[in-house]
Amino acid sequence: MTDLPRLTVALTFDHDSISDGVRRGDSPVKLSHAEFGVRVGAPRILSLLAEREIPSTWFVPGHTLETFPDSTAAILAGGHEIGCHGWFHEDAAELGRDEEREMIERCAAAVERVTGARPKGWRAPYWSLGPASLGLVEAAGFAYDSSLMADDYRLYQVRHGDRHSVAEGSRFGREGALVEVPVSWALDDWPHFEPAPGGGRDGLSAPSKVLEIWTDELKFAHAHAPGGLLTITMHPECIGRGHRMAMLERFIDASAALDGVVFDRLDRYVERWSSRG
Template sequence: MDDEKPYVVCLTFDFDALSVWLGGYAVVTPAMLSRGEYGARVGVPRILDLLAAHDIPATFFVPGHTAESFPDSVESILQAGHELAHHGYGHYDLSAQTPDEERLSLERGLAVLGRFVADPPIGYRSPSWDYSAATLSLLVEYGFLYDSSLFADDFHPYHPRLGDQVGADEPLQMGDEADLWEFPVDFCLDDWPHFTFNFDPLRVGLSASSKVFEIWAGEFDYMIGHEQSGVLTLTMHPQVIGRGHRMALLERVIQHVLSSGSAYFARMGDVARELSAGDAN
C-alpha cells in the first residue's frame, strides 16, 4: 500500500484437495475424491505457472490433510515463494466440533505445516468460513497475525471482536477487538459457489467464467473508484480454478488489475505485517 499503488489484491488459494469432500459430505465416493485430486495433479501446477509468468506472490491455505497427502505440491508452492497458511487439519465445520476437537485440529495442522516451513504460519482461514465460540480466542492464543474467514467488511482488513453478546431478542453488545487482522471474504469472490456442481439445486455452480469476471472486476473497479486505498481478497481452489477456461478467467483478472496501474498483488501475510507495523507507529 504505497502512495502510487494504494490498492492491493490478495490472490488466495484454498488447496483443499480430498479433505473438502471427506470433511463436508455425508457420502464420499471415488469420483468425488478424484475431483479433489485434480487440484493437486492439474490445478496447482497450472496456478504456479500462471503466477510465475506474471511474477505474482500469493497465499495458499492448506489443510494438514492435504499437506500430508500431497507433500510434493506443498514443496512446489513454497519453492515458488508463495505463503503457506493454516486451513485446519481435516476440512471440518468448526461449529460442529467440540472446543477440544477444534484445538486438536489446530495443533495437528500446525504440526504438519511445521514439517515444511521453519516458522509457524501467521495466517489462518477456517475450513467452513465460520467460527465456533472458541475459534477467535484460539487463534489469538496461538499467535496468528491474521485470519481470513469473516464478512464484516469488503476492502478494509479489521480487528474482529472477542466476547460479543447478541441474541434474537437482545441487541449487539460489542466485545473487545482482538489483536489479529481479519481479511474479509465473500461468496461472490469465491470460485467454489460460482463453479462447483454439487448435485444440489442450491449449489448448482457451473457459471460462465464471463459472469465471474464481471463480478470480480466489478468489485475491483468499485474499490479503486470509491476508496482511497483497499485490499481485495479473491478466494480460489486449485480443483475449481484449475480448469482451462477458468485459468483464462484468472489471467484476465490479473491483467485487469495490472492495467489499472494503481494496484499490486501481495501475499496476505506481507499485507498483515505491514498493517501491524502501521498500528505500532
C-alpha cells in the same frame, strides 16, 4: 495510508484437495474431482503465477500438506505463503473446544515443519466458525484470520465475546489482537462454478459472468478504497479448469492495467497494515 499501495490484490487458494472427502468417505468420483486440484490445478496455477511473478497465499489443510509433499514443495518453491485451513477441512461449528484447539495446533505444527516458521494466517474451512474458534486461533499465535465478512477492502480487528439474544439484544465484545482479512462469497470461485449438492446456487457459471463481478469489484476498490485490499478466494480443483484459468489470466491483466495495483501475499499486507503510520 500513504505507506500502502493504491490497491493490493491478494490471490488466495484453498488447497482442500481430498482432505474433506477422506473425512466424509466420499465416492471415488468426488475424490477424483478433488484430486484434480493436486494433479492439474495447482501446477497450472503455480506456472501462471511464476510467469507473471505474482506472490500469493495458499491455505492448505494438514492432510493435503502431508499427503502431497510435492505439491507443498512446489508452493514453497514459488515463494508463496502457506496458511492453515484445518486438518481434514473440519467444520469448526461441529467440534468441541478441546478438539478444535488440538486441531488448530496440529495444523500450525505441520505448517511450521515444512516452512520453518509458525504460520501467520488461518482460514476456517467452509468459512464456518464456532463461538470459541477465533479466540483459539488468536491464542495459537496467528496474526490474522480470513473467514469473516463485515468489511470488504479494509482489514479490521476481530471482536471476541459478542453476545446476541432475542430477549436482551446484542452486546458486542472486545477487539483482540487478531486481524481480519475479510472475504466474500461473490469473490470465491466455488459458489459461482461448482454445483452445490442440495442446489440453491447457480453453479457452472460462464466465466464471463464471474469476470464481470470480479473486475467491477476491482475497479470499485481501486476508485474508492485507497490503500485497500481485494482478496480473491479460489480452489485449484475449481479454478484450474482451462476455461476458468483463461478467466484468471484476464482478471490478472485487468488488475495489472490499473495504476498502482500490486499483487501480494496476505501475511505481507497484514504486516504492512499493522505497522502503518
